[in-house]
Amino acid sequence: MIRLVTKEDIEHVARLMRIDIENVDEYFESIQKILNYFDNLDKVDLASEEIPIHEVTVSELRDDKYVPFESKLISQLKSYKEGFIRAPKMN
Amino acid sequence: MSLAVSAIEYIDNVKNGNTTVEDFVAKTLEQISKHDTKLHAYLSINENALDQARQTDKKIKAGEKIGAFYGMPISVKDNICVKGGKTTCASKMLEGFVAPYDATVVSKLKNQDAILIGKTNLDEFAMGATTEYSAFGPSRNPWNTEYVPGGSSGGSAVSVSALECIASLGSDTGGSVRNPASFCSIVGLKPTYGLVSRYGLVSYANSIEQIGPFGRRVEDVALLLNHIAGKDQNDSTTIDNHSQDYLDKIDAGIQGKKIGVISEMSKGDGLDKNVENAFWRAASAFESLGASVDQVSLDLVQHTVATYYVLTTAEAGSNLSRYDNLRYGYSLDLEGYEFKSYISKARRNFGPEVIRRMILGGFVPSAGFAGKYLLKALKVKSKLKKEIVDAFKKFDFLISPTVPILPFKFGEKTEDPLAMYLADINTITANLTGIPAISVPFEIHDGLPIGIQIHANMLQEKLLLQAAYALQGTTKLPGVPL
Numbered sequence: 122m123i124r125l126v127t128k129e130d131i132e133h134v135a136r137l138m139r140i141d142i143e144n145v146d147e148y149f150e151s152i153q154k155i156l157n158y159f160d161n162l163d164k165v166d167l168a169s170e171e172i173p174i175h176e177v178t179v180s181e182l183r184d185d186k187y188v189p190f191e192s193k194l195i196s197q198l199k200s201y202k203e204g205f206i207r208a209p210k211m212n
Numbered sequence: 213m214s215l216a217v218s219a220i221e222y223i224d225n226v227k228n229g230n231t232t233v234e235d236f237v238a239k240t241l242e243q244i245s246k247h248d249t250k251l252h253a254y255l256s257i258n259e260n261a262l263d264q265a266r267q268t269d270k271k272i273k274a275g276e277k278i279g280a281f282y283g284m285p286i287s288v289k290d291n292i293c294v295k296g297g298k299t300t301c302a303s304k305m306l307e308g309f310v311a312p313y314d315a316t317v318v319s320k321l322k323n324q325d326a327i328l329i330g331k332t333n334l335d336e337f338a339m340g341a342t343t344e345y346s347a348f349g350p351s352r353n354p355w356n357t358e359y360v361p362g363g364s365s366g367g368s369a370v371s372v373s374a375l376e377c378i379a380s381l382g383s384d385t386g387g388s389v390r391n392p393a394s395f396c397s398i399v400g401l402k403p404t405y406g407l408v409s410r411y412g413l414v415s416y417a418n419s420i421e422q423i424g425p426f427g428r429r430v431e432d433v434a435l436l437l438n439h440i441a442g443k444d445q446n447d448s449t450t451i452d453n454h455s456q457d458y459l460d461k462i463d464a465g466i467q468g469k470k471i472g473v474i475s476e477m478s479k480g481d482g483l484d485k486n487v488e489n490a491f492w493r494a495a496s497a498f499e500s501l502g503a504s505v506d507q508v509s510l511d512l513v514q515h516t517v518a519t520y521y522v523l524t525t526a527e528a529g530s531n532l533s534r535y536d537n538l539r540y541g542y543s544l545d546l547e548g549y550e551f552k553s554y555i556s557k558a559r560r561n562f563g564p565e566v567i568r569r570m571i572l573g574g575f576v577p578s579a580g581f582a583g584k585y586l587l588k589a590l591k592v593k594s595k596l597k598k599e600i601v602d603a604f605k606k607f608d609f610l611i612s613p614t615v616p617i618l619p620f621k622f623g624e625k626t627e628d629p630l631a632m633y634l635a636d637i638n639t640i641t642a643n644l645t646g647i648p649a650i651s652v653p654f655e656i657h658d659g660l661p662i663g664i665q666i667h668a669n670m671l672q673e674k675l676l677l678q679a680a681y682a683l684q685g686t687t688k689l690p691g692v693p694l
Contacts, residue, residue, distance in 0.1 A: 126575075130575075131571060134571055134574040134575055134578065135571055135574070136556075137574055137578075138529060138533075138570050138571060138573075138574040139533075139536075139552060139555045139556045139559060140556060140559050140562070140567055140570055140571065141553075141556035141557055141559060141560050142567065142571075143560075147564070148564075148567065148568055148571060151568060151628075151629050151630070152568065152571060152572060152575075154629075154630055155521065155568075155572060155629065155630055155633075156572070156575065158517075158518055158630055159518045159521070159522055159576070159585055161514075161515055161518045162515060162518050162519065162522070162584075162585070162588045162589060162592060163584075163588075164515070165512065165515055165588070165591075165592055165595070167588060167591040167592065167595065170591035170592075170594050170595050171591070171594060172587060172590045172591060172594070173590060173593060173594045173597070175419075175449070177448050177449075181448070182448060183445040183446075194312045194313075196312070197309065197310065197312060197539070197540060198538075198539060199537070199538060199539075199541065200538075200546065206538060206539075207546060208538055208546070208551060208554075209546050209549045209550055209551045209553075209554040210550055210551065211550070211551045212550045212551070212552075
């Protein structure tokens with residue numbers, strides 16, 4: 122079953138991704154064309170394929186301990202004051 | 213001393229006292245100010261470079277211990293963090309962002325007395341193949357400034373090609389080191405996934421991307437790899453390479469090696485005739501070096517572009533969600549917005565290609581679409597890996613043209629993103645399967661460079677560099693026409 126992507130679909134996804142697009146037409150054609158191209162994947166026989174997993178043994182990870190970050194990382198934060206960041210109000 | 217020296221020649225000259233670091237760095241900066249207004253390889257220049265050069269000269273004069281690079285000017289793609297300097301990813305979203313720490317590769321270069329001469333241009337967040345998506349304007353190909361330099365690490369390739377540094381570091385997610393290396397007639401390597409730490413590289417599609425070196429010679433790339441590879445506790449995907457020396461025996465040759473020509477990458481409608489002809493001359497060159505050359509079919513290559521863009525957009529959608537303009541970002545007053553609309557508004561500062569990929573990246577893993585796109589792409593990736601494993605049972609190397617087309621003019625492909633994506637067809641297999649691949653400059657056709665791509669099996673960089681070195685020995689290329 123092929124479901125063509127509509128402008129509303131694109132607006133919906135953009136909203137979920139928190140992207141403000143002024144003109145959906147600017148993206149509609151190219152996104153539809155690219156998604157149609159992705160349909161090529163339907164032609165591959167994948168019956169016996171598994172999804173690959175990247176495993177890392179816990180012993181290979183670095184120690185789980187607190188290391189203070191000496192650099193001034195927080196100096197990059199905007200609207201930072203006394204340990205808090207000011208953000209727009211939540212509704 | 214000419215700026216066109218190799219890294220190895222530079223080091224010898226400094227060691228022998230034929231040049232000082234200061235003299236060479238000063239000449240390099242002159243070259244940049246002379247050509248970079250037009251070429252636009254750099255987004256920022258290290259203002260302390262000359263001071264650092266003098267310091268290095270002092271250390272050499274005093275007989276102090278000196279690192280392997282002897283003050284060599286090296287450029288770094290602007291999505292790799294250098295402490296205290298701007299890291300913009302060629303995006304307005306990060307304009308003015310100052311990196312609070314060094315990427316692992318950057319600390320490693322600094323520890324070996326490299327001078328990081330500047331940060332190079334790229335497509336915004338490394339999404340593109342021409343640098344045309346840089347928010348600060350494209351870089352130009354020094355071989356012909358009407359043409360794109362390739363991308364996304366186009367600035368790095370231009371800086372090396374135009375003698376504005378000796379070597380560079382880029383990042384390769386789908387060919388972003390090899391493609392511009394090919395278009396600018398230099399050498400570019402995408403190492404095995406995990407060989408080089410990604411700590412401090414701004415993430416785009418972190419399950420497949422790797423930092424890789426550029427140089428004008430194969431041995432220069434080997435030298436850089438010697439010093440950037442290896443285990444890093446800050447990147448759990450890194451692999452211990454036991455400090456392998458990639459320069460040692462680089463001239464071993466390829467007598468008796470078996471080379472497979474990847475059929476799906478070396479014929480067909482999308483392949484430029486001139487590229488095809490050059491490629492077969494390269495295949496003959498390999499035979500004349502004592503290797504055997506046969507065809508090998510990798511059936512799934514035809515599906516790699518779709519697979520790649522499903523996986524990378526999904527990862528980009530997630531990785532770029534951190535740009536909320538609160539933790540990073542530009543000046544946008546908080547007043548008058550509620551939380552969600554503030555973030556949405558702030559993200560208008562992303563360029564169109566980033567927005568396109570984020571929307572695609574929202575689609576492909578979403579409920580109702582994941583089974584059709586994301587999960588399927590992951591399975592194709594698994595199956596492709598098996599095809600590659602089988603191919604390396606029969607062959608030592610797999611070859612193809614690096615890019616199926618010649619460098620093209622600005623604007624030729626920006627109207628059709630899919631056409632742009634298809635230029636990646638020969639390079640993305642190495643990313644999807646994790647194997648190393650290198651682009652070696654081979655010919656100049658009508659003033660436009662053509663590169664040859666060689667793949668080797670996982671962690672076989674030493675063999676790969678030997679093959680690349682052998683091929684380089686068969687070429688006689690003109691200098692860049694600056």
